[in-house]
Amino acid sequence: MGIAERKNRQKQALRERILDASRRIVMREGFAALSMRKIADAIEYSPATLYLHFASRDEIAQALCEEGYAQLLETFVPHARIADPAERLKALGRAYIAFGVAHPQTYRLIFMEDPSYTGAALGGAARKAQASADEEAGAEVDDATTSSAKKQAAAREPATAATALSDSAAHTDDDPGAAALHIMLGALEELKAAGRLSASADVGVWAEAFWATLHGIVxxxxxxxxxxxxxxxxxxNLTLDVWFGSSSAVPEPAVKPTPEPRAKPKAASA
Amino acid sequence: MGIAERKNRQKQALRERILDASRRIVMREGFAALSMRKIADAIEYSPATLYLHFASRDEIAQALCEEGYAQLLETFVPHARIADPAERLKALGRAYIAFGVAHPQTYRLIFMEDPSYTGAALGGAARKAQASADEEAGAEVDDATTSSAKKQAAAREPATAATALSDSAAHTDDDPGAAALHIMLGALEELKAAGRLSASADVGVWAEAFWATLHGIVxxxxxxxxxxxxxxxxxxNLTLDVWFGSSSAVPEPAVKPTPEPRAKPKAASA
DNA sequence: GTCTATACCTCGATAGAC
DNA sequence: GTCTATCGAGGTATAGAC
Known part of the structure; x- marks a missing residue:
């Protein structure tokens, strides 16, 4: 069977070469410029060979996306250990923007090209956010129908940073997008438990709104x-301060978020 | 000369038909599906004829963009009359999101396709924002070198909603993007003048950050x-409350933005 | 497994007849 | 002004030889 194994290794190696070349093309010229011909040129094979490893251009794109999700999650992980939840969220936000700016083409591919690519990243994540929101609202969760119900159990008790991290790490393998969102959800839960968020706040909504904000900037x-x-x-910095309060050591805070919430009456529109 | 005028009218009419057909294609199939052949098919002319009215596909796209900018600005105008600046900003935000959701392909074309298209919308606008920020910082403005310096003068005094509107209306013809941003800047200036924004807040930064937030959601x-x-x-609603405070008449505010700005010390990261 | 060759698209833009 | 015809380039994917 050694011969079969060698052949298998060679096949995997070529698959990696294809993905490497594809990644380089996307990073250099953007996803739109990724074509089977170009990939074949880059690895010095004929275009037909590519189809022995990937059924279509789209399958290559999806493989690249999965790498991207994992890459983004990796930039999150170190910041997930920050004790203060507000500071943690700010650090995550900064890491998110930094990732987008440092890897523009990868970010575009994941979040700005095909809805199905973005859905693969946020689809599972969004389902988890919804589940978390339902759970929070006191809805019954049918464990039998939810394959990942066990993982959500940890979020039920106001988690510490340590448990939130270890719990989210359980997601890492199968769904980086969900793991990333879960890190944020955990921090928001802590904020809420500490009374720094309204008791009626929906952390699922907060997470989605905050994520959208970050996405907008990138x-x-x-x-x-x-x-x-x-x-x-x-x-x-302004955006993070607006969301989670100013935390600078500067005596005078640069931004004072609306000291008089409902001071003025609503005006009639034309 | 009547003959020449008639020919001119006919030429303009065909130009409009081309743009109409293009708009329909973009709305139905997206910008990527807009091709000269399809346009020609739609108006029942040969592809070659299009080049008598537009030098290239790109020129058609830019014409569509300009319509889009103006369309977006139009949805802003009625809300610019709202007296309370925070409520005005919220209404503008809602109008922005509503526009994006109602005209997804137009929004994509303007803000999510070609950088040059988006730049045409925000380029002039961003320059004005920068000028406003400079001005606010006490920098001298050389009126001779700034063609629109006169228009900015109105923002110097804490403007009423009426003057802010009339001022921004002056931008409408030449640069809808700048006009839209200017409406937001005026509202932020008012907030600041009313002490509802820190005196050291930079309204140019606020406007850009808020715009990015809206863009992220759409x-x-x-x-x-x-x-x-x-x-x-x-x-x-959550996002608008975070930015400009909760203004609902509901007794218990749904969201309480960080009552203790710097309660916890910053944690060491791993 | 890998190649050559090719079928079969769509596209932007232009030349030259009418 | 408008057409037909076409160039030349790009693309995905496959058939069949080796």
């Missing part, structure tokens, strides 16, 4: 050459 | 089929 920055006019860090 | 919604899991309005 996406606009990648798409629009003149955004932002101000330094990116300045915009990011 | 973009993620358009790209990701499962976002948001929660109703879009719920996510939007």
């Amino acid at each position: 996406a606009l920055n990648l798409t629009c050459p003149v955004f932002p006019t101000a330094p990116l860090d300045t915009v990011l | 973009a993620l919604n358009l790209t990701c089929p499962v976002f948001p899991t929660a109703p879009l309005d719920t996510v939007l």
